[in-house]
Amino acid sequence: MIEKRKVININDLFSDEEDLLESSDSGIKEIDLSQLVPFKNHPFKLYEGQRLNDMVDSIKEHGVILPLIVRADNNGKYEILSGHNRANAATIAGLERVPIVIKEGLTDEEAMLIVTESNLIQRSFTDLSYSEKARVLTEHYNAIKQQGKKVDLINELEKLSNADDLEENLDSCQFGTQGRSDKKVGDDYKLSARDVARYIKVDTLNESLKIRLDTKEIPFIAAVDLSFLKKDEQESIEGILKKNKFKVDIKKATVLKKLSQKRNLTEEKAFDILSGKYFDNPNKKPKSIKVKPKIISKYFSEGQNQKDIERIIEKALELYFSQSQEIENEDELEME
Incomplete structure (x- = not known):
């Protein structure tokens, strides 16, 4: 029986090692950090500031407890799928070797799914940047459409990672397998189908x-x-x-x-x-539009001056045209 270890309040560093051994393709191994390379086009930013400092301090005290998930590349090295921050923090902490779990037989699409979903398990969805959200939603959307092995990979990632608080985090992903793909992804991430379509397009x-x-x-x-x-x-x-x-x-x-x-x-x-x-059109005179007094009195008090009224109208028009553009984008996204 392998002893279970935890590091309090450092969610990104620990897991149940028995589960890791049971679910990994080749068990846990140790390799030199110099043998690791980042995932090609890794879409997530590395930790900075206090979060990075906390991880470095914990690694100095306990070592890297949660193994990195990797796959072999064609140059004799190992490509990191999950654990870019641990590898970075371990390097800063002065470690030379880290534990890894090797995944074999993955397609590039499956490898990217591990990269995106493992990052989501470790972070709140709301913590991600716009582009990171777009990448996560795109990969999850594709996984739900195709199902099968990809959903199995997601389930294994939850097992490989410390997900004790996953159900309590309303922003974290809850994985499902039925229904319209964009609606299902929206349900998983507490987003509307319209928002999912926007993020996938932004990707x-x-x-x-x-x-x-x-x-x-x-x-x-x-x-x-x-x-x-x-x-x-x-x-x-x-x-x-x-x-x-x-x-x-x-x-x-x-x-x-x-x-x-x-x-x-x-x-x-x-x-x-x-x-x-x-x-700009120097020959075009600006339109002069008169607003009926009853409309002004309906929305503005007698004490408001013209500048205040113009400022409020301008903001209202910006909001109106912004929402109109959103609806137009939604219609076009649905037609694609």
């Missing part, structure tokens, strides 16, 4: 635009619009943004998407849209 953005989304340079709904652009168009947008200090808002992203769909989006037009020049 098709190029990496540079995803970074701008994660750093909030691009609003989420605008990012959904940009994800409708072709790959070369997305690269052009990124190139323009990189050379200039233009901002992307919902209005600009909507126009970019519509021109792309009409196959009429050139780099010159994209520049004009992002710079704002596209919306």
Whole structure:
């Protein structure tokens, strides 16, 4: 009988070692950290700050208790599927060797599923960035559509990881196997089917635009619009943004998407849209619209001045057009 060990409050470091031995393909082994390589295009950011410091301190005291999940690559090394943060913290802590569980016979799709689901088990869904959420939802959506071995992998990951608090965490994923895929994923992550469709679409953005989304340079709904652009168009947008200090808002992203769909989006037009020049018309007089007094009195008090009223109307219109764009995106996503 192998003794079970736990590290209090460090959820990412421990598990039931008996379960690991029973469920692993080849048991637990120890290898040099130098033999490990990160998963290609690993979509998750490594821990920083206090969370990383806590992990390093715990590893210094207890070692790496929860083995990394890996698979052999073609160069004699092992590709990390689960445990990038443990490997990083172990390196900082000065360790030379870490325990691993080797998974064999995985397809690249199954390997990516382990990467995404193991990260979700260790973190709250709400802790992930926009692009990380998009990757997790896309992989989980594909798994639910195809079922079979992929769902078995998810179940094994729950067993391999410390999931004592999983049921209590409303943001964590509860895995299921029936029903419409996007609705099922939405139920699992407490999202609407519309939100799931948006995130899956956002996952098709190029990496540079995803970074701008994660750093909030691009609003989420605008990012959904940009994800409708072709790959070369997305690269052009990124190139323009990189050379200039233009901002992307919902209005600009909507126009970019519509021109792309009409196959009429050139780099010159994209520049004009992002710079704002596209919306300028020196010969066009601004529209003068009169609002009936009964509408003003219905929504505003006598004490409110014109500037306050204009500011409130402007915000209301921004909200209205933002919601209208969301509905339009939803319709287009459902037609895809």
